[in-house]
Amino acid sequence: TSAFPIISQEEVTTHRSLEHGIWVTFKGGVYDITKFVAMHPGGDKILLAAGGALEPFWALYAVHNQEHVLEMLSEYKVGELSAEDVKKQKTIKTSDPYSTDPERHPALHINNLKPFNAEPPPELLSDSFITPSAIFFKRNHLPVPQVDAASYQLHIEGLPGGVLTLSLEELKTRFPKHTITATLQCAGNRRSEMNKVKQVKGLNWGIAAISNATWGGARLRDVLLAAGYSPDVAQRAFHVQFEGLDKDVTGTTYGASIPLNKAVNEEGDVLLAYEMNGQDIPPDHGYPVRAVVPGTVGARNVKWLGKIIVSAEESSSHWQQNDYKGFSPGTDWDTVDFKSAPAIQELPIQSAITVPTDGAVVDRSSEEVTVKGYAWSGGGREVVRVDVSLDGGKTWQVAQMRSSEKGQAPGPSPPPGRAWAWKLWEVTAPLPAEAQELEIVCKAVDNSYNMQPDTVPPIWNLRGVLSNAWHRVKVEIRE
Ligand code: HEM
Ligand code: MTE
Numbered sequence: 001t002s003a004f005p006i007i008s009q010e011e012v013t014t015h016r017s018l019e020h021g022i023w024v025t026f027k028g029g030v031y032d033i034t035k036f037v038a039m040h041p042g043g044d045k046i047l048l049a050a051g052g053a054l055e056p057f058w059a060l061y062a063v064h065n066q067e068h069v070l071e072m073l074s075e076y077k078v079g080e081l082s083a084e085d086v087k088k089q090k091t092i093k094t095s096d097p098y099s100t101d102p103e104r105h106p107a108l109h110i111n112n113l114k115p116f117n118a119e120p121p122p123e124l125l126s127d128s129f130i131t132p133s134a135i136f137f138k139r140n141h142l143p144v145p146q147v148d149a150a151s152y153q154l155h156i157e158g159l160p161g162g163v164l165t166l167s168l169e170e171l172k173t174r175f176p177k178h179t180i181t182a183t184l185q186c187a188g189n190r191r192s193e194m195n196k197v198k199q200v201k202g203l204n205w206g207i208a209a210i211s212n213a214t215w216g217g218a219r220l221r222d223v224l225l226a227a228g229y230s231p232d233v234a235q236r237a238f239h240v241q242f243e244g245l246d247k248d249v250t251g252t253t254y255g256a257s258i259p260l261n262k263a264v265n266e267e268g269d270v271l272l273a274y275e276m277n278g279q280d281i282p283p284d285h286g287y288p289v290r291a292v293v294p295g296t297v298g299a300r301n302v303k304w305l306g307k308i309i310v311s312a313e314e315s316s317s318h319w320q321q322n323d324y325k326g327f328s329p330g331t332d333w334d335t336v337d338f339k340s341a342p343a344i345q346e347l348p349i350q351s352a353i354t355v356p357t358d359g360a361v362v363d364r365s366s367e368e369v370t371v372k373g374y375a376w377s378g379g380g381r382e383v384v385r386v387d388v389s390l391d392g393g394k395t396w397q398v399a400q401m402r403s404s405e406k407g408q409a410p411g412p413s414p415p416p417g418r419a420w421a422w423k424l425w426e427v428t429a430p431l432p433a434e435a436q437e438l439e440i441v442c443k444a445v446d447n448s449y450n451m452q453p454d455t456v457p458p459i460w461n462l463r464g465v466l467s468n469a470w471h472r473v474k475v476e477i478r479e
């Protein structure tokens with residue numbers, strides 16, 4: 001028997017405001033989460049469940065089906081729901097909003113199934129300059145929406161010409177097709193390394209929440225001009241908001257915004273992409289149209305794009321306002337003020353070792369070790385050098401940049417400020433004679449001479465974003 005009092009649903013229902021307390025039920029337990037609401041990483045959506053069951057919401061945001069979340073919840077337990085009320089709840093069917101999600105490649109390492117979040121194995125990632133779409137990392141916050149290409153409409157608002165509505169066909173035929181190769185990286189890439197320093201909240205990404213593709217579509221600039229954009233608009237509007245067609249239980253869509261400058265700049269290369277690697281964009285990556293904002297954090301590259309709004313304000317979405325921001329290592333959930341930090345746009349310099357993987361064993365008889373990895377910087381800044389160490393950072397050598405095609409020299413540099421794609425690099429070095437273990441380290445430098453920090457603790461932040469310390473892997477040498 002339980003030490004907790006039996007509580008009726010009727011009583012739970014009276015606790016649905018901060019004033020009277022916020023109570024919820026989960027699997028027959030009653031929880032008073034009043035104190036947790038302000039600390040919730042998912043923002044005040046949590047209030048939707050006030051006075052009722054968490055189950056239907058967690059079916060949608062299945063990121064909650066993790067042990068650490070359940071542990072967190074258990075701290076707030078205040079009672080058991082009456083047996084009669086538990087029975088009633090069971091008769092309410094919760095259909096699975098993810099049942100129409102597409103099939104995925106079995107090689108992906110799944111971080112979370114619903115919504116689907118997965119990364120490729122690192123050693124596959126560095127095998128091709130262009131990441132095949134099937135293994136391109138996937139980061140969804142919601143179910144993949146079913147969009148019918150024939151009836152698809154893109155609305156463009158906030159310009160003197162009034163609302164412009166384009167079909168997919170019009171987007172493809174009225175505007176010249178432009179192709180760019182651009183790397184997307186999630187702000188949470190390499191979060192697992194921050195977790196090792198001190199627990200953060202977020203998906204536990206390894207080093208592969210980053211991928212590179214060729215994108216084809218209309219330039220956002222051209223579409224905005226057709227919708228009536230002229231330079232005087234820039235006197236009153238500073239942002240371009242994107243709304244996705246993926247919705248949560250309340251009908252709220254995924255949304256984000258970028259600076260208007262980036263959108264209208266001739267060299268910004270922002271696309272309304274309808275092709276990925278030469279084919280229709282796959283369902284997981286935004287079919288039929290997504291924003292591709294090269295040089296900018298993944299979160300602003302809105303998939304399943306439904307609406308574009310030119311505005312004086314940034315997007316009001318949770319993901320623009322209360323997530324994807326960086327904070328001091330000294331800031332924690334009880335002190336964080338999301339308004340005090342800017343939304344992440346351009347990302348900092350990044351690099352990581354894809355081969356060998358941490359814990360790998362190298363045979364002494366092989367005499368050499370080959371180290372491979374990727375390097376990329378945000379804002380179109382070109383990676384100009386990658387340094388690799390086999391002894392934890394005491395001595396260094398410069399890695400070779402690999403070309404996009406095997407066996408060829410690296411191609412010409414991209415135009416200044418438009419280095420949107422990553423560089424793959426490689427070093428082959430003799431195994432040091434005495435060592436029994438290697439601590440392989442890499443660090444990259446971009447053309448602004450930005451460099452990566454050497455360790456994680458000084459850049460730790462509560463949400464685990466912007467994790468770009470020197471990447472280290474340990475390798476054992478077997479005699
Ligand atoms: C994220 C806890 C209720 C919506 C999270 C995360 C935690 C958490 C720990 C971060 C998970 C991660 O990224 O690993 C809780 C607890 C709850 C609760 C303990 C109840 C007491 C709810 C409810 C809703 C909700 C009722 C919606 C109606 C979200 C959303 C996110 C989130 C939208 C962000 C997911 C993303 O980043 O994509 N929650 N949550 N949560 N939660 Fe909750
Ligand atoms: N767009 C919509 N509509 N919904 C989303 O959940 N996730 C964003 C962004 N665009 C997202 C979205 C995030 S956080 C990232 S990192 C990238 O999409 C991931 O893009 P990918 O799944 O094509 O790799």
Ligand code: MO
Nearest residue numbers: 186187298299
């Ligand atoms: Mo992301």
